[in-house]
Amino acid sequence: MFWVTSGATEGVFAAVLGLTDPGDEVIVFEPVYDTYVPNLVMAGVTPRYVPLRGENWTFDPDELAKAFNSHTRAIIVNTPHNPTGKVYSRAELGVIADLCLKHDVIAITDEVYEHILYDDAVHTRLATLPGMEDRTVTISSLGKTFSVTGWKIGWAVGSAALVNSVNQAHQFITYAVASPLQRPPPLRSVYRLNFSTICGRLIKRGETRCSMRFKARVSKFFTRIQYEVLSHLFVRVEVN
Numbered sequence: 001m002f003w004v005t006s007g008a009t010e011g012v013f014a015a016v017l018g019l020t021d022p023g024d025e026v027i028v029f030e031p032v033y034d035t036y037v038p039n040l041v042m043a044g045v046t047p048r049y050v051p052l053r054g055e056n057w058t059f060d061p062d063e064l065a066k067a068f069n070s071h072t073r074a075i076i077v078n079t080p081h082n083p084t085g086k087v088y089s090r091a092e093l094g095v096i097a098d099l100c101l102k103h104d105v106i107a108i109t110d111e112v113y114e115h116i117l118y119d120d121a122v123h124t125r126l127a128t129l130p131g132m133e134d135r136t137v138t139i140s141s142l143g144k145t146f147s148v149t150g151w152k153i154g155w156a157v158g159s160a161a162l163v164n165s166v167n168q169a170h171q172f173i174t175y176a177v178a179s180p181l182q183r184p185p186p187l188r189s190v191y192r193l194n195f196s197t198i199c200g201r202l203i204k205r206g207e208t209r210c211s212m213r214f215k216a217r218v219s220k221f222f223t224r225i226q227y228e229v230l231s232h233l234f235v236r237v238e239v240n
């Protein structure tokens with residue numbers, strides 16, 4: 001199931017409000033994106049910090065294991081990560097998943113940078129790891145992927161049980177997002193604008209051909225399209 005939220009920002013807040021109770025603990029990795037801790041505090045939840053360290057901003061699995069206890073309700077995982085740019089490896093996500101399963105903890109993931117990857121970095125959804133599908137709420141948005149950060153179109157994806165709870169909180173925070181902003185044609189214009197800028201630069205550098213393909217068509221409203229379609233919606237720029 002998925003639910004459209006007013007950006008990923010409100011998605012995370014609605015997930016925290018809908019899925020936790022005052023007195024719970026929620027684990028966050030530090031440095032932590034700036035909205036999470038205020039969200040937790042407003043929900044009456046105690047943040048438990050686990051540091052990311054070193055050149056690769058890794059966490060110590062023992063330190064993470066110690067952060068879990070009987071009060072832990074959830075862990076928030078932001079990958080790719082703001083502010084470090086870290087992309088959690090499958091092995092790291094495996095450690096997190098094992099602990100979630102062991103302690104019956106849910107995960108709230110913020111994946112707004114899922115399509116902004118450099119070099120060989122590969123984004124893995126925590127929800128795709130064994131046992132995590134039904135205990136993960138995956139949150140993302142159009143903002144970073146399409147350079148429309150002011151549009152505040154986000155979504156929460158997960159099992160009906162989890163996403164219904166997000167929706168129950170969302171209903172009393174914003175009620176609904178602005179439907180005119182969910183029409184896709186302007187997004188295509190954004191694509192074209194970005195594409196012509198990229199191609200213009202390449203042609204100036206002496207490249208002769210530059211083409212772009214839409215991998216998926218968009219239906220009338222983003223609220224109506226499948227998440228799978230949304231997540232595969234990207235353009236391929238070919239330079240010969």
Ligand SMILES: Cc1ncc(COP(=O)(O)O)c(C=O)c1O
Nearest residue numbers: 007008009033082112141143154
């Ligand atoms: C990690 C992270 N999550 C969420 C957001 C905000 O997303 P949205 O504009 O969809 O609310 C940002 C914006 O900087 C971000 O860096």
